[in-house]
Amino acid sequence: MQNMIFSVDKLQKFTQEVFLKMGCSPEHAQQATQVLLSADLRGIDSHGVARLIGYVRLWEAERVNAQPDIKIVHETPSTATIDGDRGLGLVIAPYAMKIAIEKAKVAGTGWVAIKNSNHYGIAGYHSMMALEHDMMGISMTNASALVAPTFSQERMLGTNPIAVACPTNEEPPFVADFSTTTAANGKLEILQRKEEEAPIGWVQTKEGHPTEDAGILKKGGALLPLGSDRVHSSHKGYCLGSIVDIFSAVLSGANYGPWVPPFPSYVPLPENPVGEGVGHFVGAMRVDAFRPAEDYKNHMDNWIRRFRNSTPVEGQKKVLIPGDPERESEKLRRKEGIPLLEPVVKDLQSLADKFNLEF
């Protein structure tokens, strides 16, 4: 499949116009665009403009409210709970993160649980908002159930990512952003396109047996938690995914487990919801709430340098630091543009036609 290259500016302008056509305020359109584009820049293609049409379809299905009245429904000095009013997670999560940062300025840390939201893009974006304030940022979200817990046939958890960003002094920041599964959906889609098989340990059949079928999710199969199988500690990945689900939804009042609303608008909503919408959880910790910021940041530099300089195994140039691959991608794509696959370009073209926009 061919890639076409687009300039960041062009994609940014177009994406923003689409959000405006949905009825988003200029401020919200800009924020949502920034989150999507940051995914494309960072090389997380599954979470960038490739999803724009999905958000539009959710809006058309009246599952996304383009003009949400986002508000705090509960708070303490270091916490808040946000009702996202069915808005775009792309807008609600940064709003919540700003509250976490403001709380941290006063209380040392700030923690915000979010209900009644939708898909929030890449977890990393929100955690990284803390960096410029010399804070550590934390972000996580639940998602519709595709993952089978250890010993389960049923899909009970989403890919439930966690992101943690840590400020530094001279080194680039530490940014870990990862799903709590062995492989996320996007990797299976790539294999299906190439007509290749999945490694054992990524997915299981409807009955819970190991399989190499990269298309097994469409046949009732499930993704596996980080760890793959019991022998390799899949129960730890199951714990992690569960923790994300509980922080994001049981704490906020959103849906959890198999009740989390799906991203594709054609998939029916789960019956008898146990909460409102998708849930997220974000946090900010002032590093100088623990020790002088310069000490922390200098030691982060030292941490990064020591790990980067550890002896690599044969055939590898160096040991990577969380955030390195995404930073490399961003450097390249800011210069050379963002490559999009043909089906993504077609989707964007169809959005241009729908909204009478130029693409």
Add this chain to the structure above:
Amino acid sequence: MQNMIFSVDKLQKFTQEVFLKMGCSPEHAQQATQVLLSADLRGIDSHGVARLIGYVRLWEAERVNAQPDIKIVHETPSTATIDGDRGLGLVIAPYAMKIAIEKAKVAGTGWVAIKNSNHYGIAGYHSMMALEHDMMGISMTNASALVAPTFSQERMLGTNPIAVACPTNEEPPFVADFSTTTAANGKLEILQRKEEEAPIGWVQTKEGHPTEDAGILKKGGALLPLGSDRVHSSHKGYCLGSIVDIFSAVLSGANYGPWVPPFPSYVPLPENPVGEGVGHFVGAMRVDAFRPAEDYKNHMDNWIRRFRNSTPVEGQKKVLIPGDPERESEKLRRKEGIPLLEPVVKDLQSLADKFNLEF
């Protein structure tokens, strides 16, 4: 190897006497004993009285201060940093958790970073202290380097466990407590005793190659992060272990990465330390800082019931909830006593001889 069964009371009394002989205050001796015994009760044999002799040796080597002056060196409304004065982590971590709980009562959440500590026992004990206050408890610690990051030959991280405890209403609490590696050291020791091989994906050789040698750590090999290899997302386990290291040590001013002091007293301390002692990080979040406690706890009950009732794969009776196996163990062992392996009994006997105690 034969097991001998001991009553909880007898082990408790003996362990407490050993800590008193080390010079611990009665209060500290009781606290340290409680943490060790909770590991034996919960079936985490590697972290119970089997380690008592190790703590005594650290004290003999003057690496543990039995009469520490534990104090807060920095704080904000929701945070504190503790200097453990080289005391037992078994005493320092519960002390820090109490501060986190007190902070949470006022600020909604409380977060405490700890430096200048030692091995703190099972992570789960500290997180569970929050439960009776209707709080979620979080606990993590770094440990001496046995784990090779993805692409690294060198051991750079400890098994760095994370524990999260969530209060419930009618169901028993959710308690996840797990190392961020595919397998922890204890499992390898069991295989070595049985002269069995380790599954591929648990360990690597000194050169970074896959191996089934359960004794490879003694030959310069390394444990692998949760995920095992790059194809199965070991980089996510590497991220997790790194996050625990940074929260525990870069935030607190303890040693991190390859500088973390070892548990065995005969292993030399790493040169040129970058901080003080071992580091931990604990936190407590009042659930009613986010929503009414009854709502949260009822939804936790519902979460647990739904997951417990998910359809198991063939050959499995049911899907487990984090904390189930440990709870089963505790029920059984409170009734039938705690089984100890012969070498552990010998170690305890040698402690009895050393301190003129009855065992």
